Amino acid sequence: VIVIAKCTIGKELDTAVDLSAKAETDLKERLISNKNARNEILSIMSPYEIKGYIFIETMHVDRVEYLARTLRNFKGIISGTVSMDEIEHYLTPKPAVSGLSLG
Amino acid sequence: MKKQYLACKICKRLTTDQFCPVHGDEKTTEEWFGFVIVNDPEGSVIAKRAGITEPGMYAIKVRS
Ligand SMILES: [Zn+2]
Numbered sequence: 477v478i479v480i481a482k483c484t485i486g487k488e489l490d491t492a493v494d495l496s497a498k499a500e501t502d503l504k505e506r507l508i509s510n511k512n513a514r515n516e517i518l519s520i521m522s523p524y525e526i527k528g529y530i531f532i533e534t535m536h537v538d539r540v541e542y543l544a545r546t547l548r549n550f551k552g553i554i555s556g557t558v559s560m561d562e563i564e565h566y567l568t569p570k571p572a573v574s575g576l577s578l579g
Numbered sequence: 580m581k582k583q584y585l586a587c588k589i590c591k592r593l594t595t596d597q598f599c600p601v602h603g604d605e606k607t608t609e610e611w612f613g614f615v616i617v618n619d620p621e622g623s624v625i626a627k628r629a630g631i632t633e634p635g636m637y638a639i640k641v642r643s
Contacts, residue, residue, distance in 0.1 A: 478625070489584065489614060493636070496616045503618075518623035523639060524612035533625050560624050566613065567629050567639060 478533045478558050481544070482551035485528040491549045492520040492530055498543045516540060523566035529554075531563060586611035586638040593636040613639030 483491040499517035506513035516539040521531040534540050537553060544550040585607035586592065587599035593614060599605040615637050620626040631637055 492614070492616050496618055499618055514622060515618040518617075518619045519625045520616040520618075521625050521639075522614050531625075533623055535622075560628060563625075564628055567615075567625075 477535070477537065478531050478560065478563065479537055479540070479556075480529050480554045480558060481532050481540075482529055482554060484549040484551070487549035488522040488527070488530050491547060492522055494547050495532070495540075495544055495550065496520060498547070499540075502543055516543060521563065521566070523563075525566065531558065583609065584611075584636070585609055586641045588641050588643050591638045591641050593638055608641060610642035611638035611640065612642075615639060 496517060499515050503513060503515045514535070516534055516536055518533040518535070520533070532540055532553070541553055582595050584593045584595060585597070587594070587602055587605050587607055589602045589605050590599065591611070592599060592601060593611070594600055594607055597607060599607055615625060615629055615631065617623055617626045617631050617634050617637070620632050620634055626632070629637070
């Protein structure tokens with residue numbers, strides 16, 4: 477699922493980098509006892525149009541909350557999920573001059 | 580000390596280096612907007628839609 481997490485405005489990148497690193501460390505630890513362990517965070521997305529929130533793709537929302545608990549700029553996960561269709565347009569930004577090239 | 584991330588204009592990878600780690604000759608730029616961090620490209624729907632097949636940090640948009 478994809479969930480929305482709140483973070484300090486302007487700290488989207490720091491928060492995502494730290495959270496990703498926490499998940500990588502967590503995965504390494506779990507791989508010792510379970511060779512099929514997967515990363516609790518599949519991906520993190522932060523469109524530049526959106527400040528103070530990041531999208532987190534995960535199979536286990538509660539585990540993300542656990543991994544993020546010590547991050548200073550992480551302000552919690554908003555209940556509910558978003559679909560890929562709702563956020564896909566952020567991946568393909570329209571050119572700024574779209575529509576102005578006629579003639 | 581805050582790290583300044585720069586993006587490759589070809590693959591959009593984010594790096595703290597002046598040159599892309601994959602495209603050695605490509606100078607990276609600070610003019611990028613939005614990002615995706617992919618930990619598990621095989622499991623991630625976002626990575627698939629973005630066409631990302633390797634773990635890492637990527638800019639969504641890079642000014643060329
Ligand atoms: Zn590159």
